[in-house]
Amino acid sequence: MELAVLITLVVIALAFDYTNGFHDAANAIATSVSTRALTPKVALILAAVMNFIGALIGTEVAHTVADTIGEISGTHGLVIVLGALIGAITWNLITWYFGLPSSSSHALIGALVGAGLVGGATVNWSIIKEKVIVPMVVSPVVGFTLAFLLMLAFTWILRKRNPHVINRRFRFLQVFSAAALALGHGLQDAQKTMGVILIALVTYDSGRYDIDHLPLWVILGAAGAISLGTYSGGWRIMRTIGRKIIKLDPPSGFAAESVATSVLYVMAIHFKAPVSTTHTITSAVMGAGATRGRRAVQWNMAGTIVMAWVLTFPCAALAAAASYGVLKLVLPV
Numbered sequence: 001m002e003l004a005v006l007i008t009l010v011v012i013a014l015a016f017d018y019t020n021g022f023h024d025a026a027n028a029i030a031t032s033v034s035t036r037a038l039t040p041k042v043a044l045i046l047a048a049v050m051n052f053i054g055a056l057i058g059t060e061v062a063h064t065v066a067d068t069i070g071e072i073s074g075t076h077g078l079v080i081v082l083g084a085l086i087g088a089i090t091w092n093l094i095t096w097y098f099g100l101p102s103s104s105s106h107a108l109i110g111a112l113v114g115a116g117l118v119g120g121a122t123v124n125w126s127i128i129k130e131k132v133i134v135p136m137v138v139s140p141v142v143g144f145t146l147a148f149l150l151m152l153a154f155t156w157i158l159r160k161r162n163p164h165v166i167n168r169r170f171r172f173l174q175v176f177s178a179a180a181l182a183l184g185h186g187l188q189d190a191q192k193t194m195g196v197i198l199i200a201l202v203t204y205d206s207g208r209y210d211i212d213h214l215p216l217w218v219i220l221g222a223a224g225a226i227s228l229g230t231y232s233g234g235w236r237i238m239r240t241i242g243r244k245i246i247k248l249d250p251p252s253g254f255a256a257e258s259v260a261t262s263v264l265y266v267m268a269i270h271f272k273a274p275v276s277t278t279h280t281i282t283s284a285v286m287g288a289g290a291t292r293g294r295r296a297v298q299w300n301m302a303g304t305i306v307m308a309w310v311l312t313f314p315c316a317a318l319a320a321a322a323s324y325g326v327l328k329l330v331l332p333v
Contacts, residue, residue: 021229
C-alpha cells in the first residue's frame with residue numbers, strides 16, 4: 001500500500017509540475033510576446049528549454065520546501081503530502097481558468113501547511129516566516145521599485161533618441177532577458193516539486209533517502225515536467241500580464257524582465273527562498289508601467305491580481321485540508 005501511494009504521489013507531483021509550467025508560462029514570455037520581440041511559438045520553445053536548464057542549476061530551494069513540515073512517516077505521512085499536492089493543483093486550475101496570475105509556489109507551500117496541520121504534522125513556522133512570508137512581501141516590492149527606477153533611467157537616457165530604433169534594439173535585447181527570466185523560473189519553480197518528492201521519498205524510506213540529497217531522477221523528472229507544461233502554454237494568464245495590466249513597449253518589457261530575473265536569482269541562490277515568479281514579474285510590469293503616470297496602469301486589474309495573491313496561501317491550505325480528509329476516508333491510514 002505504501003509503495004502504491006508513493007508511486008501515485010510522484011506521478012501527481014510531476015502533474016503539479018506540469019500545471020505549474022503551463023500556469024506560469026506567461027511569466028517568462030508574456031512581456032516579450034506582447035511587445036512582439038518574439039512570436040508565441042518561438043517564445044514557448046525558448047522558455048521550455050531555459051526552464052529545463054534552470055531546473056538543473058541548483059537544489060537550495062528544494063531543500064527549503066522539504067523543510068517546511070517536520071518528519072512524517074508511513075502511509076499516513078504520504079497521504080498528507082498527497083493531499084497537499086491535490087490541494088495545490090486544485091487552486092492552480094481555478095486561478096488558471098479565471099486567468100489570474102497567482103503563485104504556484106505559495107499554493108504548494110500553503111497546501112503543505114494545510115494538509116500538515118489537519119494531519120497532525122509539525123509545521124516549521126520559523127522557516128515559513130523567514131523563507132516564505134517575508135520574501136513573499138519583499139520580492140514584489142523590490143521588483144516594482146527597481147523596475148520603476150530602471151525605466152525612469154531608460155526614459156531619461158533615451159529621451160532624444162529615435163523611438164523606432166530604440167524599440168528595435170530593445171526587442172533584440174528582450175530575447176536575452178526573456179531567456180534569463182525563463183531560466184530563473186526553472187531555477188525557482190521546478191525545485192519546489194523536487195522538494196515535495198523528496199519529502200515523500202524520505203517518508204517512505206528514511207534509511208535509503210536523505211533529506212539533504214536529491215536523487216538525480218527527481219531533478220530530471222521535475223525539469224522535464226515543468227518544461228513540457230511551459231511548452232503547452234498559459235494563454236489566459238499571458239493576456240492578463242501582457243495586456244490587461246498595461247500596454248508594454250520593448251524598453252518597459254526589457255526593464256520588467258531584467259529586474260524580475262535579478263530578484264529570482266538572488267532569492268534562489270543567496271537566500272534559498274522559494275519566491276513567486278508570478279508575483280515578481282507582475283509587480284515589475286506594474287513598476288515599469290507606472291513611470292508613464294498613474295493612469296497608465298490598470299489598477300483595478302492590479303487589485304484583482306493582488307487579491308488572488310492574498311487568497312492563494314489560505315485557499316490552497318483549505319483545499320489541501322479537504323483533500324486530506326477525503327483521502328483519509330478512502331485509504332487505510
